[in-house]
Amino acid sequence: MSTPDLTVDNHPAPGVTPTPTEPGGPGSAEPPRRKANAPRRPGQGRAGKILLGLLAWFVGLLFVSPLLWMLLTSLHAETDASTNPPSYFAPLTLESFVNFFGGGNGANPWPFLINSAVAAIVSTLIVLVLSTMAAYSLAIRRIERWSDVLFFLLSTKMLPMVAGLLPVYLVAKSFGILDTWLLLIIIYSAMNMPIAVWMMRSFLAEVPVEVLEAAELDGARLPRVFLQILLPLTAPGLAATALICFIFSWNELLFATVLTSTAASTAPVFLTSFVTSQGLFLSQVCAASLIISVPVLVAGIAAQDKLVQGLSMGAVK
């Protein structure tokens, strides 16, 4: 992911032509080149620019350094991982990863990883279908008071779900679905639905009206309009929505802790019990943390251009 272009898809306002010298608008406080006669600012010289570039690199590396330390520690043998001063240059080994997957210290991680994957993927699929349908009513064939519906959904996201934890537990218990995939899928679908509706609404609203009008004139029915026009045009948005829902479901800890015990327990729950049940194996803890974070890292880096839109529920593009 080394694209130097920072453009986060830029939609110019109608009537505002983007400045031709700034394609995509990655603006910076520096003056445009062609204004050579304009007064140069103090402190904006070549050296200053290079220094600020280096500072940006330094900050980026500083933020990623805990992650690099996690990787390095996971690649060290247990005896090298917990020394003081640290054995920075100890020989690398995959021992901890082998132990982690082989259940060398007790628990087998696969059931937990599979539970997490099922809960996250199935709930994401449900959310995609329902949220796209809802977004159609809110962005394309707009119902009356569509913005009230949007803001109602947003407000549900602002109330802490923890306050509904007990009723959810009691109801699930009476239905006999505690510790099942079904329960997690229901909870995660509802948890991500508002964000997904907001995101899909903003993506569907970007579809040009003319395209839809032309299809209507051709007498295309809704399923065809949907499959042949809307889906291809919103595919990147749909993918970003899916990745963000996946990330939130995969990360979730509170409901998974309370509502599952053995059969449907997820990877984050496994991670919290990993340390307490087996004492501390620093290298293996790092390996486990890394493995469980990999799906989110991959999904997030793949969706990075739409990440901000999803997290701000479409308010920022």
Add this chain to the structure above:
Amino acid sequence: MSAPAAERASQPIMPPKPRAKDRWLKRAPMLPALIFVILVTQIPFAITIIISFMNWNAAYPDDISFGTVQNYVTVFTDANLLKAVIVTVGLTVGVVLASALLGLGIALLLDRKFIGRGFVRTLMITPFLVVPVAAALLFKHAIFNPSYGLINGLLTTMFGENAPQPDLMTSNPLLGIGIVLVWQWTPFMMLIMLAGLQSRPMDVYEAALVDGAGPWQTFRFITLPHLRRYIELAALLGTIYIVQNFDMVFTMTSGGLGTATLPYVIYQEFFVAQDYGVASAVGVIVVIASLITATFALRTASTLLKEENS
């Protein structure tokens, strides 16, 4: 980047029809999602309100009754719960302020052209993409641990045997939790601020330059006013996410040493103490506090949406 950039105002393709049946047909695609969300996330709140007025401890199943405000009395007179409120507010405000300021600074750095900018941006995002439990474990054990954590290890490497060996998770565990949260949430703040910076109209800057404005003046009178709403949005969304945070406290301290936040207290009352009434009363209070915050957040979000549609 919606602030000034608006999408084309898409009009409904068909004029709205007055008949009730058609109106419901039109609403039909939206209903499954809406009903599902209400059933799973809103109905439980209603039940929580009812339980909060019940005397219900799971340890005493024969002693359940309705119609008491005792739970609220307990909540408001319990020193621990008052402390949890203070901890939650303090932690949230501290983390939001620190990560918003850092995020703004880093966004300004990343808004400039330099070699490898896209790569550095990707590096900056990664802390946000570590599973929160994994981040908590990493910092607690591999970085803050007094005997073999990275920080004390680096101190020993640099200053030798007699280097100071602080134990953050014992001396100030709340700060430790705060650091991990700031590490994870700064990228979020940075992304929103960066989107704001990149939506600035460039002609204003050219005009300012021609008028001889210095970099500080440009920042103070053009960049900052333009960014104001993005900063508000970042801070409010950050507040919504961080105030609900449970993972860090659960994983790093299990609520010990004065780090129990409100979400953790609800979990504890319900799961450990099994006092359903008190847990629900705390839940109701948290929901009311969230509603107040949410009102401000919704106002900000709705101004952004209005601009988008104007």
